[in-house]
Amino acid sequence: MAKSPEVAHPVKAFGWAASNPSGVLSPFNFSRRATGDKDVRFKVLYCGICHSDLHMVKNQWGVTAYPVVPGHEIVGVVTEVGSKVQKFKVGNKVGVGCLVGSCRNCESCGNNLENYCPRQILTYGFPYIDGTITYGGYSDHMVADEHFVVHWPDNLPLDSGAPLLCAGITTYSPLRYYGLDKPGMHIGVVGLGGLGHVAVKFAKAFGVKVTVISTSPNKQDEAVKNLGADSFLVSHDPNQMKAAMGTLDGIIDTVSAVHPILPLLNLLKSHGKIIMVGVPEKPLELPVFPLIMGRKVVAGSCIGGLKETQEMLDFAAKHNIKADVEIISMDYVNTAMERLEKADVRYRFVLDVANTLKSV
Numbered sequence: 001m002a003k004s005p006e007v008a009h010p011v012k013a014f015g016w017a018a019s020n021p022s023g024v025l026s027p028f029n030f031s032r033r034a035t036g037d038k039d040v041r042f043k044v045l046y047c048g049i050c051h052s053d054l055h056m057v058k059n060q061w062g063v064t065a066y067p068v069v070p071g072h073e074i075v076g077v078v079t080e081v082g083s084k085v086q087k088f089k090v091g092n093k094v095g096v097g098c099l100v101g102s103c104r105n106c107e108s109c110g111n112n113l114e115n116y117c118p119r120q121i122l123t124y125g126f127p128y129i130d131g132t133i134t135y136g137g138y139s140d141h142m143v144a145d146e147h148f149v150v151h152w153p154d155n156l157p158l159d160s161g162a163p164l165l166c167a168g169i170t171t172y173s174p175l176r177y178y179g180l181d182k183p184g185m186h187i188g189v190v191g192l193g194g195l196g197h198v199a200v201k202f203a204k205a206f207g208v209k210v211t212v213i214s215t216s217p218n219k220q221d222e223a224v225k226n227l228g229a230d231s232f233l234v235s236h237d238p239n240q241m242k243a244a245m246g247t248l249d250g251i252i253d254t255v256s257a258v259h260p261i262l263p264l265l266n267l268l269k270s271h272g273k274i275i276m277v278g279v280p281e282k283p284l285e286l287p288v289f290p291l292i293m294g295r296k297v298v299a300g301s302c303i304g305g306l307k308e309t310q311e312m313l314d315f316a317a318k319h320n321i322k323a324d325v326e327i328i329s330m331d332y333v334n335t336a337m338e339r340l341e342k343a344d345v346r347y348r349f350v351l352d353v354a355n356t357l358k359s360v
């Protein structure tokens, strides 16, 4: 039987929460569970602001339980470990991404794909095993089962590396799984936001040629000069799109607004794959004829398992991959959310939690 919140969660914690669909965040006192046998407790240093945080605080997916403490790109330093913890010691730098639990029994869990476990537990706003609701990284500290904690590589920056825990693995995993990581291949990245800009960096590190596809012509310089993309296509320019038909082995589509996919399918070579990682609120129209004629694939992908998340961080450290970030203080979070809604950020806000979160 579930314990009462006071018994299950005796440790005082402090963060920022939204308490209604206005999405406005404010200081919030709450509590977390004591460190269990297999738990790692850590002080939060930095936490990225993911677009899903914005959806969740405003209940745009209709699943938010208030109050919600968002944050699933969390980097910190271990302050306490349970008696049965094997992988971590006090003082280790660690990360927690989108998941803090799964069944550990199903086929997906057995294959290190906790991200596809039907009983996965999300890092915030989700019922934990003890029946209480999980709280995320916009907070002073976290506690999580060591299985869902990753080691932070020494030479990976804590602040600009934090977004890799969601944006990074969301793009790294499909590039790997769908075989779009072979040197000499040519892929497209649709949308140049938090996800898209790290997709470009990973693809380049794999030795893959990258074309960024965007509705905004003014992102061309940024894509090519700053992020190292090989070329740029304006998606609503029919001439450019026509000239590029049949040139891509794959596409990572990061766009979460409703958009036509036929022009994107036309960019693919035969047997090309388009992988959706953005989440449009309404279904997209799927033209079947071009799929059949070119044996093309439309697929999806959702974050990554813990083993692959560790692999991705180690790869990022080795290849000097990090997000382009704007570091902000905790009391700027509501302004940051407003700017994020207008896509006014290059490319990720990261909260400097340790230095700017003040208890009340």
Ligand SMILES: [Zn+2]
Pocket: 050, 051, 052, 053, 072, 098, 166, 167
């Ligand atoms: Zn996220």
Ligand SMILES: [Zn+2]
Pocket: 102, 103, 104, 105, 106, 107, 108, 109, 110, 114, 117, 118, 119
């Ligand atoms: Zn499972």
